[in-house]
Structure formats: structure tokens, C-alpha cells
Amino acid sequence: MIDNKAKYTQFIKSEAKRLGFLSCGISKAGFLEQEAPRLEKWLNQNYNGQMSYMENHFDKRLDPTLLVDDAKSVVSLLLNYYPSEKQNSDSYKISKYAYGQDYHFVIKDKLKELLFSIESTIGNVTGRAFVDSAPVLDRAWAAKSGLGWIGKNSNLITQKVGSFYFIAELIIDLDLEYDTAVTDHCGSCTACLDACPTDAIVAPYVVDGSKCISYYTIELKENIPLDMKGKFEDWAFGCDICQDVCPWNRFSKSHNEPLFNPNPEFLSLSKKDWDEITEETFKVVFKNSPIKRTKFSGIKRNIAFLK
Structure with missing residues (x-):
């Protein structure tokens, strides 16, 4: 056995x-x-x-x-x-996973x-x-x-x-050989805590999900609280800040999953394009995208809040 x-x-x-x-x-x-x-x-x-x-x-x-x-x-x-690939530099930001x-x-x-x-x-x-x-x-x-x-x-x-x-x-329901946990390598680094613009990381290893930009732009169905105005740094769907600043992500390498390749039309969108996007265009460009979770109305709400 x-x-x-x-x-x-x-x-x-x-x-x-x-x-x-x-x-x-x-x-x-x-x-x-x-x-x-x-x-x-x-x-x-x-x-x-x-x-x-x-x-x-x-x-x-x-x-x-x-x-x-x-x-x-x-x-x-x-x-x-x-x-x-990278988004147009003059665009509202979308989390990389989407x-x-x-x-x-x-x-x-x-x-x-x-x-x-x-x-x-x-x-x-x-x-x-x-x-x-x-x-x-x-x-x-x-x-x-x-x-x-x-x-x-x-x-x-x-x-x-x-x-x-x-x-x-x-x-x-199958017995297998089991792996063991690895040690923590965050050390004294506080890059993620220091960079979070909404102070969602309330203590090392503790995130207040209700303060996260991802929560506000995706999960929250009502209006975004006004005291968050000016803190989103152009993030319209999700947020990668705490990952982008993590020193370990300098080792990130590009994926090789064709289905995760972005629609070129999405990459080229500028802020002006986002401001003027119609629901029909939104449905075409983001046909099978996670961005549809916010619906067209949610994305428009988020963009309006960023202005």
C-alpha cells in the first residue's frame, strides 16, 4: 500500500x-x-x-x-x-487576474x-x-x-x-503522501501594509476585507463611501497594489494559458474610451471576462467614483 x-x-x-x-x-x-x-x-x-x-x-x-x-x-x-501584456498607460486599472x-x-x-x-x-x-x-x-x-x-x-x-x-x-477519498508546510519569508518587510491606500491591511496577516479596493469595486453593490474618494489610484476593477509592491513578485513570470490572454481591444482602452463605452461594446469586449461580475452599471459606478 x-x-x-x-x-x-x-x-x-x-x-x-x-x-x-x-x-x-x-x-x-x-x-x-x-x-x-x-x-x-x-x-x-x-x-x-x-x-x-x-x-x-x-x-x-x-x-x-x-x-x-x-x-x-x-x-x-x-x-x-x-x-x-500591459494595459494602456492612460486607462483605468483592472486587476491582472481579470x-x-x-x-x-x-x-x-x-x-x-x-x-x-x-x-x-x-x-x-x-x-x-x-x-x-x-x-x-x-x-x-x-x-x-x-x-x-x-x-x-x-x-x-x-x-x-x-x-x-x-x-x-x-x-x-484517496490516501496519498502528504507535503509539509514551508516557512514564512516575509521577514521584517512591510511593503504591502505601507502601500495600501485604504489601510485595509489592519495588521500584518490581517486584512479588513470591507476596506479593500477589490471589495468596493466588485463585491459592494451600493454606492462607494465618499470618505474613500481619491484613494483608489485609478483602480476600476479589483486592485493589485499589495501584490505589485511585494518583493517576491519580482520573480513572477508570464503565464502560458491561451485562455488568459487579454482581448487586444481591452488593452487599448483609454480613460476616454472607458468613459464613453456603451453597454453593447462592454458585452462584446468582456464577453467571457470576470469583469462582467460588476455588470456594466457597476463598472460605470466605479469609473464615476474615480473622477
């Missing part, structure tokens, strides 16, 4: 690589003891703002065996999205293929795929699986890669 564990683990990791994932780490499925009090405290301080869905399924967030019967392993995967097609669909397809490969090769394996759309603490599992450490900006950071990647999981 020990040989099988090693063989299965190696197979899953090689398949993940074949499918284009940056890296793959595996942890034993079980209750996240250290995360439980942290999550409870974070929610009690209302750092989730209007993201009330984060209060749901508290137990399931902390224990994957409640999501998949007889779960044995959490397979964590990273997929690079760092773009080689340059291409919606990652939920891109990654879900890869995860389905990975699960199919596992079932075809190993046999009767039951599992579920997760891409930040279910109650799974993906950063905690990725850190536990040795894929990086959770930095002071609360993002997962990897030494040779940085942090511009998506995190996804397969939770399966």
Missing part, C-alpha cells in the same frame, strides 16, 4: 503539471484547528463587510470531510495568471480532466473540484500543502514565483 501511495501521488502531480498547473501540493483532509479561531475572530470583526456568504457553512469551511464523504486528501493546485477569460471556467475544466485521469488510472475514486466558489479555505490548504506561505497581505506567496496565481482544490 505504501508503494501505491507514492505511485498515486506521483501520478497526480505529473498530471497536474501536464494540465498546465504551476504546482501541486497534497495535505491530509481534516479539521483546520489553527484556522478556526482566526476565521471566527475575522467574522466577528465584520471584516467580511457585505460578503455575508462568508458567514455560511462555518464548519464546512474548516473541515473538508463535511464536503466529501470519507475525504482523505486535499490536492491543492496553483495556476499562474501573470500577464506579459485580463483573460473567467478563471472559474478555465480551472474547472482542468480540474474535471484531472479528476477523470485519476478515476481512469487509479479506479474508483470519489472527489469534488473547488475553484473559490465553495466554502473551502484555499490559501490555508495551499500553505498546509507546502505551496507557499500566507503573507502579511493575506495572499499565498511562493519564493520563486510570487503570488499572481489562482488556487484550486480537489478533495478526494
